Amino acid sequence: MNIVRINVNSLKIDFEEISNDSKYYLLGARGLTSQIVHDEVPPKCNPLGPENKLILANGLLTGSPFPNSARTSVGSKSPLTNGIKEANVGGRPSLMLAKYGIRALIFEDVSSELKILLIDESGIELLLGNEYKGLGNYELHQRLRGIYGENIGIYSIGPAGEHKMASATVAANDLEGYPSRHAARGGLGAVMGAKNIKAIVIKPPKDSKVKMHDLKKFREASTPFAKELAETKKVFSTYGTALMMRITSEHQGIPTKNFRMGSFDKISNISGEKLHDLVIARGGKKNLACSPYCVIKCSNLVVDENGNHITSSLEYETMCLNGTNLLIDDLDSLAKIDHFCDDVGIDTIEFGGTVGVAMDCGKIPWGDANSVLNILDKEIRNNTELGILYGNGVKNIGEKLNAQRIPEVKGQGISAYDPRVFKGMGVTYATSPMGADHTSGAAIAGRVASQTKDYGELTKNEGKFDLSFELQVYTTVLDSMGCCYFIGPSYEVMEIVTSAINAMYNLELSIEDVINIGKNILKTELAFNEKAGITKDLNDLPKFLKQEPSEPSNLKFTFTKEELQNFWKKLN
């Protein structure tokens, strides 16, 4: 496997082979992006300047048939948090990169002209991309497919990335061909925009350079696991993550009205069950895989009354932050908001949180979906003053409007689980090196990190430091393997991953060795953040979540700042 360095200014492209004795040999995806950021990016640099680097890296298991393993991590210093950032994405292109023998692409410097990177059988080259300037992801992908072929893989940015907005995403095309998958969190699309790279286009490779040492042993580990996942996660194939709408509302922990409440009286209008029925009735699609080798298939395709595509895939976090959180209670509006977020290339979670603060400050009426759509399609797309206000995240708008209730940690908006109810999730938000990111250690209802341990009740503090710590370590391992975390960040899954990685790479790692990969990555990320000024002093939640009870649960977040500051001591 190779690392490819692309200097977007000098146009120089260098290949570095990752040999067995390379320090990068056992680093993939998040592990590799974070190590390179740590080693090569000055911690205090301007995230949008020439010293920052944008890295796209595949996981150690990407390219193999391990379930849900075709994901790419995008990493950089974040313009949103000013700390280290990794966000991962499925879709079509990851497997193509792996087949070309590419573990990572590193973009260096900045370019004054818009470019695209083309990867095909003849090599890798930077091409001028001025003709694509200002295009939304939907039209961009359509044009690129017209030029380079229907089956290409694409990573791209929309107008928000070109405008260097701190909530901008890096999009990838899904297996249906839509730009619906996003490395969404942390503004990595703005870094790609600063490098002036509009798209990375990958033509399908003829052969695969992925090596598998012992396929028989590999299958012994992965095949029963894939069958078990397909069987036990059927409910996610049927309803998608939207199923969480009703469940989280019943737990009284679904952020509602800018985190004032934890349940929504109109939840049945926008539940996963309602979405399922609507999709089926209109002839949309359910049970879709976003990337090759996914066996859970949680994605959907939503169409309008005439059967025309609105969006794919409408997910829980998007529906919560832009639905309950804004008191918008119709599915068509949510599908359109998701479509425009995907098109302009903006994080649906950060955007919904941002609008929630604006509504709380009286800038937009609660439930006004038309104004929200207008902000996306007109203001953000055209980089107006208002668009800049809404495109730079929760913290930015909160400070500009002098808001008292700003749901963010380390500059990143809090996701779709009220931390006053989901106590373990609250610990993850407060302590993750990534800011308030539920995917870093998703302590959702019923989630355990080991089948043999008791982590206490959902709403109680007992056991939640252990739960969040273990979930964060195991999730970091899965992120580094290129695996979707829906396969489960648990000790039991670590055992399966260990067998698979040993069979693929001819290794004899113990389960503890694999867990230590995760711990070492976290240490590397925390070390970078410390030097960047994102210190353990910032391990905390906003005051309002500690002072104001969520309704109707009447719960507050009660961990002390001192406890949260000491959270990572166990890593040493």
Ligand code: SF4
């Ligand atoms: S479970 Fe869902 S998010 Fe994960 S790889 Fe499959 S379709 Fe994509």
